[in-house]
Amino acid sequence: MAASETVRGARVCLAVALFAWAAGCGDDAAGAGGTGGAGGTGTGAGGAAGNGSGFPVPNEHSWNGSWSPGAGDFPLAGLYDDEYFDGHADGQGQPTPVLPPGAWDWDDPSDDLANWRNFHDNLGDFALRVDGSGRAYGWTFQGLVADVDWSGAAAYFEGSSGTDVIRLGAAGAIHSYGSGELADGPDVLVFDASWSLDFRTGSTAAGALRDDDLVIAGCGSHADGSFAITTTTLHTGPGSDWVFVRDWDRAGIDLGNGAGGVTSVLDPGDGDDLVVIRGNAHDFRVMGGRGDDVAVWYVGEVVQTTAWLGPNFFGGGGWDTALWDDPGVDRLVLVVPSDTPVVTDAPADGAVFVGSTSGALVDDAPTAGDPYAHYCVECGTSPSGRKTFLVEYRSPDGAIDTGYSYLTAFEELQLGVGPGARIYAIDDVGGTVAEAAGAVPFEPPVPPASYCE
Ligand SMILES: [Ca+2]
Numbered sequence: 001m002a003a004s005e006t007v008r009g010a011r012v013c014l015a016v017a018l019f020a021w022a023a024g025c026g027d028d029a030a031g032a033g034g035t036g037g038a039g040g041t042g043t044g045a046g047g048a049a050g051n052g053s054g055f056p057v058p059n060e061h062s063w064n065g066s067w068s069p070g071a072g073d074f075p076l077a078g079l080y081d082d083e084y085f086d087g088h089a090d091g092q093g094q095p096t097p098v099l100p101p102g103a104w105d106w107d108d109p110s111d112d113l114a115n116w117r118n119f120h121d122n123l124g125d126f127a128l129r130v131d132g133s134g135r136a137y138g139w140t141f142q143g144l145v146a147d148v149d150w151s152g153a154a155a156y157f158e159g160s161s162g163t164d165v166i167r168l169g170a171a172g173a174i175h176s177y178g179s180g181e182l183a184d185g186p187d188v189l190v191f192d193a194s195w196s197l198d199f200r201t202g203s204t205a206a207g208a209l210r211d212d213d214l215v216i217a218g219c220g221s222h223a224d225g226s227f228a229i230t231t232t233t234l235h236t237g238p239g240s241d242w243v244f245v246r247d248w249d250r251a252g253i254d255l256g257n258g259a260g261g262v263t264s265v266l267d268p269g270d271g272d273d274l275v276v277i278r279g280n281a282h283d284f285r286v287m288g289g290r291g292d293d294v295a296v297w298y299v300g301e302v303v304q305t306t307a308w309l310g311p312n313f314f315g316g317g318g319w320d321t322a323l324w325d326d327p328g329v330d331r332l333v334l335v336v337p338s339d340t341p342v343v344t345d346a347p348a349d350g351a352v353f354v355g356s357t358s359g360a361l362v363d364d365a366p367t368a369g370d371p372y373a374h375y376c377v378e379c380g381t382s383p384s385g386r387k388t389f390l391v392e393y394r395s396p397d398g399a400i401d402t403g404y405s406y407l408t409a410f411e412e413l414q415l416g417v418g419p420g421a422r423i424y425a426i427d428d429v430g431g432t433v434a435e436a437a438g439a440v441p442f443e444p445p446v447p448p449a450s451y452c453e
Pocket residue numbers: 159160161162163164182183184185186187
């Protein structure tokens with residue numbers, strides 16, 4: 001069967017226009033005089049006050065209470081830069097800043113700190129997070145302005161092993177670099193817009209301890225149907241991560257692929273992850289990785305500007321053995337009226353259509369050269385006969401038509417939230433669903449608004 005016969009909807013490739021960011025501040029190499037660094041103390045992990053709905057209770061060290069270090073955990077290895085950790089005097093007798101891991105010298109042998117000064121002058125500083133017992137456990141970025149443009153010198157920061165909190169403001173942006181890392185620790189990353197970005201809040205490549213991360217991608221909303229998160233891939237890696245994304249196009253979220261986010265590998269340390277998709281959504285991918293993952297899609301919020309929306313959801317990874325080897329039970333929650341009927345013959349307004357693909361393999365050829373992005377639109381047939389499953393939602397007024405949404409290795413479909421929400425078991429061998437009486441509806445959490453402030 002030709003791909004064009006089954007691939008419907010906006011099958012636009014994930015053409016992430018990543019470009020390597022080239023350092024270029026070699027003329028800014030006069031004597032070091034950086035003043036940033038240690039001194040500040042964090043209060044409340046994540047630095048956000050106020051309770052969103054359904055949000056976990058933070059503790060001092062982590063946004064979701066997942067990390068309670070003991071005395072034996074300190075001092076925390078990997079918290080500081082391996083060169084700028086002690087405030088030693090530079091060649092002019094001036095104290096050097098105490099910094100998180102990073103590439104802070106432009107010319108490393110000369111210890112010029114020029115990259116740090118570039119960061120300090122253009123972006124801001126890092127304040128050490130110190131707990132009530134005086135133990136350092138992470139860093140908080142403190143921007144020079146309320147809405148930070150996290151690009152350029154931001155790439156010098158390599159992420160610490162502790163809690164890194166990077167909040168870029170209600171209109172802050174992160175963009176234009178090919179790899180970013182927050183490494184170990186329950187990190188928090190908040191921004192309003194992104195593009196040309198490949199970013200890891202955790203990965204087995206850089207460490208995966210205590211790695212429940214929180215990402216809020218998109219603070220504002222766009223009533224005109226436009227997008228704020230584009231040509232972006234986020235990898236949250238090991239642990240149980242929560243990602244809130246809105247108004248995204250040509251983008252992907254990998255919640256637990258292994259080996260730094262290779263789509264054919266499941267991360268053995270991955271937990272149960274959550275992604276909540278709001279607003280406009282077009283040409284996107286979600287990969288849950290190992291564990292019981294939940295993807296919530298507020299599909300009724302879409303202001304549709306294209307014929308179809310073209311999403312791909314993977315319960316595990318996006319290619320090869322990672323497709324079907326995940327033992328987790330993954331659920332897609334479509335936030336639509338709970339009484340939306342399910343139809344199997346043909347898509348219809350006001351209904352959710354479900355069906356099966358043929359069982360053939362339809363590769364997304366444009367991503368085939370990138371192991372961190374490669375996926376199949378239709379993923380063949382598993383040893384047990386499972387196939388990529390089709391879901392299409394049309395709103396009652398016809399204004400929203402997702403076209404086919406491709407679900408691979410998702411086991412459950414929930415329609416609606418709150419009382420009356422219905423949950424179906426997906427039969428992706430036969431291409432149908434059966435209502436799962438007694439299954440517990442998932443209630444999507446809402447992040448505290450203060451994260452975006
Ligand atoms: Ca970290």
